[in-house]
Amino acid sequence: MTAIIPEEKRFTCQQSGHCCSSREIVVTVTYRDLFRLYNTLENNFQQLLNKISFFRFDKLIPLITRKQMVLTPIKTSQGNVIPGLRKREDNSCILYYPPNCGIYNSRPLACRNYPFAFIKKKKEINCVWVRNSLKSCPGIGKGPPLDFNTLKNNGIEHFKEIQSHNHVVDDLNLESVHGKPLTARESLWVLLAYGEKEKQDLTDT
Numbered sequence: 001m002t003a004i005i006p007e008e009k010r011f012t013c014q015q016s017g018h019c020c021s022s023r024e025i026v027v028t029v030t031y032r033d034l035f036r037l038y039n040t041l042e043n044n045f046q047q048l049l050n051k052i053s054f055f056r057f058d059k060l061i062p063l064i065t066r067k068q069m070v071l072t073p074i075k076t077s078q079g080n081v082i083p084g085l086r087k088r089e090d091n092s093c094i095l096y097y098p099p100n101c102g103i104y105n106s107r108p109l110a111c112r113n114y115p116f117a118f119i120k121k122k123k124e125i126n127c128v129w130v131r132n133s134l135k136s137c138p139g140i141g142k143g144p145p146l147d148f149n150t151l152k153n154n155g156i157e158h159f160k161e162i163q164s165h166n167h168v169v170d171d172l173n174l175e176s177v178h179g180k181p182l183t184a185r186e187s188l189w190v191l192l193a194y195g196e197k198e199k200q201d202l203t204d205t
């Protein structure tokens, strides 16, 4: 896979907290994000549930919309859902303790990449600014130009993680077509089990 990053990009976080408290930003999570968060919360499932929301979609998602979505929705007995971080009433992330992220070292993939988003076209990856970030993020344009190879590798890692997550969800969805769909809560256990298995496999190699 090749990466195209046409323009020089400068970004240094100014800890404005905009991305962690914006009404427009919803942080969805992969099974690896969930597993990292679960570990940070000392494997306390109830604590994890307190931090997670399930974003629901209509039962029938048109194929065109489905193709534009980064994470595949999980079919559950409560409808099609994508897990993400819960927000407080003021729209701030449940894990934001101004001016810091409460889980900085294990923050989700989307947060680690912000304000960059990656777009895949055939075999190429393009790195773009997250929508509206140019207007709202004071860190954009600050600091030295970012290293091209770092951005390229971030893009490649991003798609690997998304791809692994979507494979897991595809398996889960296939099982729910043939059997009884899980509840949204039960689906979290399955995603965590994949994270645990992956960790075990890494330990064994």
Ligand code: SF4
Residues within 6 Å of the ligand: 019, 020, 027, 085, 093, 094, 095, 096, 097, 100, 101, 102, 103, 104, 107, 108, 111
């Ligand atoms: S997880 Fe951390 S970095 Fe991500 S939105 Fe929440 S507070 Fe911000």
